[in-house]
Amino acid sequence: MKIGIIGNGLMGSAIGYRLLERGFQIYLYNRTKERSNALVKKGAIRMDRPSMIGKECNFVIISVTDGQAVKEILFGDNGLVNCDNKLLTVVDTSTVLPEDSIYCASLMKKKGYAIIQAPIMGGPDATKKGDVITIVSGNKKISEKCRKILTNFSKKIFYVGNQDGVANYIKLGLNLNIALIAISLSESLVFIKKSKTDPSIFLEILNSTYFKTGLSEIKGPKMIKNNFEPKFFLKNMLKDIQLLNECAKHNGASLSFSSLAEQYYQMAANRGYSELDYTAILKLFNEFNNLPPSHQIK
Ligand SMILES: NC(=O)c1ccc[n+]([C@@H]2O[C@H](COP(=O)([O-])OP(=O)(O)OC[C@H]3O[C@@H](n4cnc5c(N)ncnc54)[C@H](OP(=O)(O)O)[C@@H]3O)[C@@H](O)[C@H]2O)c1
Numbered sequence: 213m214k215i216g217i218i219g220n221g222l223m224g225s226a227i228g229y230r231l232l233e234r235g236f237q238i239y240l241y242n243r244t245k246e247r248s249n250a251l252v253k254k255g256a257i258r259m260d261r262p263s264m265i266g267k268e269c270n271f272v273i274i275s276v277t278d279g280q281a282v283k284e285i286l287f288g289d290n291g292l293v294n295c296d297n298k299l300l301t302v303v304d305t306s307t308v309l310p311e312d313s314i315y316c317a318s319l320m321k322k323k324g325y326a327i328i329q330a331p332i333m334g335g336p337d338a339t340k341k342g343d344v345i346t347i348v349s350g351n352k353k354i355s356e357k358c359r360k361i362l363t364n365f366s367k368k369i370f371y372v373g374n375q376d377g378v379a380n381y382i383k384l385g386l387n388l389n390i391a392l393i394a395i396s397l398s399e400s401l402v403f404i405k406k407s408k409t410d411p412s413i414f415l416e417i418l419n420s421t422y423f424k425t426g427l428s429e430i431k432g433p434k435m436i437k438n439n440f441e442p443k444f445f446l447k448n449m450l451k452d453i454q455l456l457n458e459c460a461k462h463n464g465a466s467l468s469f470s471s472l473a474e475q476y477y478q479m480a481a482n483r484g485y486s487e488l489d490y491t492a493i494l495k496l497f498n499e500f501n502n503l504p505p506s507h508q509i510k
Pocket residue numbers: 218219220221222223224242243244245247275276277278280281284285305306307308332333334335336443444445448452
């Protein structure tokens with residue numbers, strides 16, 4: 213079966229690897245052509261425009277940064293809606309504003325195309341292992357049809373209702389949780405380092421308690437070694453907190469820590485950490501405290 217993947221960044225590429233491995237024929241489009249080179253070498257076919265992907269494939273996954281990018285992919289001059297393939301179903305896995313998803317879904321429906329939202333919890337490594345959680349909203353029948361594809365890289369799929377955009381609210385709420393856990397772990401590590409105590413012992417103990425998190429277990433050991441190889445860019449975490457705060461303004465939620473988190477991730481971005489993993493928020497807290505980047509216990 214042919215599947216199109218539009219957006220071949222960290223996540224789109226990981227989805228591509230997984231689906232190639234599972235025997236699907238993969239068609240790719242990425243704005244910056246070179247970024248899909250690795251997948252092309254593995255056997256995926258590159259196309260020059262989103263509309264060409266829509267002509268070739270009845271099932272297309274989008275994984276791009278934000279709502280503006282999704283709108284360009286769908287409705288731009290060379291966008292998917294120009295594919296003239298009424299069998300096309302689009303699955304948007306990007307983390308975007310719910311409002312943008314609602315807009316895209318309603319315009320797609322008007323133009324006679326099917327689309328659902330399917331934001332993902334879990335990074336590229338988990339995607340390659342088929343180990344992510346996917347949250348789906350939109351038309352129930354279409355969602356059921358898409359489940360057969362999503363199940364190839366998701367260990368669990370939550371269908372959260374036929375109202376477009378609902379999955380996006382849940383995804384933003386989940387990401388705020390991660391952003392705050394990264395800050396909380398960073399402050400604990402600063403405290404431990406300032407106390408001239410070994411952060412690796414601290415982490416080992418934390419990770420043997422009920423209060424461990426996926427972040428403390430998987431990212432913690434890398435954080436204390438100053439390893440911020442990007443799996444989820446800090447700039448994208450900042451984008452997600454900005455989206456959440458924008459939503460909160462509209463729905464009347466007063467979220468003091470998410471406002472603070474936005475400021476801290478913005479400061480980290482201003483210091484040039486955008487292209488690092490979001491856990492590089494620790495670098496910022498280290499700097500506030502005149503601590504060297506990685507732990508050195510004398
Ligand atoms: N990484 C994760 O752990 C993770 C997990 C769950 C969800 N997500 C979400 O999944 C989406 C993709 O994330 P990622 O980590 O793959 O990010 P990424 O590596 O930064 O890739 C972003 C992708 O979006 C494309 N893009 C951005 N603006 C565009 C535009 N105006 N027109 C066309 N394409 C555009 C980029 O194309 P270029 O290469 O040309 O810039 C690239 O393919 C984001 O919404 C992110 O929040 C990420």
